[in-house]
Amino acid sequence: MKNLYIDFDGVIMDTIGVTYDMLDRLEVDRKDPDKMKEFYSNLNWKQLLTLTPIINDGFNCLKKIFNSNKFNVAILTHVNSLDEAVAKINHIRKYFKDITIIPVPREISKTKICLSKDAILIDDYSGNLKEWESEGGIGIQFSRDLTKDKGFPVIDKLDKIIDMF
Ligand SMILES: [Mg+2]
Structure with missing residues (x-):
């Protein structure tokens, strides 16, 4: 996996x-x-x-990704404060009891908190993906606009990842 x-x-x-x-x-x-x-x-x-809308059925897509048994999945999210980390963890736990959630201090690169080599990162920010790939990882860009060439494979719905690997 x-x-x-x-x-x-x-x-x-x-x-x-x-x-x-x-x-x-x-x-x-x-x-x-x-x-x-x-x-x-x-x-x-x-x-x-x-108050925040879910993007393109994101939580249900996450469930489909889990059920595909193709991936070890974790949510990797930058946070600006401990309050933000606590709120995000509590919110995600309303949907998932068993997903790994990794809050990353804003000042730290996502590549410095987990092993990026050969791992996939789905992120909307190309700066994170560039860092990820420079450490040997695989970057996939999430965007609701598929028409722009962003230099990474682009998906607009999370469950599209299932058929890519
Ligand atoms: Mg983002």
Whole structure:
């Protein structure tokens, strides 16, 4: 079985879309890393996750991936605070009792928290995928727009991974 790591924000749930709307309403400059860090660190993640839509049937797709018995699956998610990690774990546990969840401090590369060699990462952020591939891993980009050439195989629904390996 291949090790498969799946990003959370922008892949399973649309936390990016919801928080970017909030940032626009608050007129926060998204290019200012300090302001962004402050915003994400102070966010009420428990509340946010109850308001956030699931992307393209993400949790059901995860179940299908599990049931395929092709992968050792873990959710690999960057977090800005311990509160964010706790809220995400509690939220994911409403859907899954038995999935591995790995919260990664924002400042740390996803390649530095687990062994990326020969493992698959599904992520919406190409920067993470570039790092992953530079450490010998396999990068798959998640995007709701399949038309753009992003330099990685692109999927818009998580269960598409089942037939790729
Ligand atoms: Mg993401």
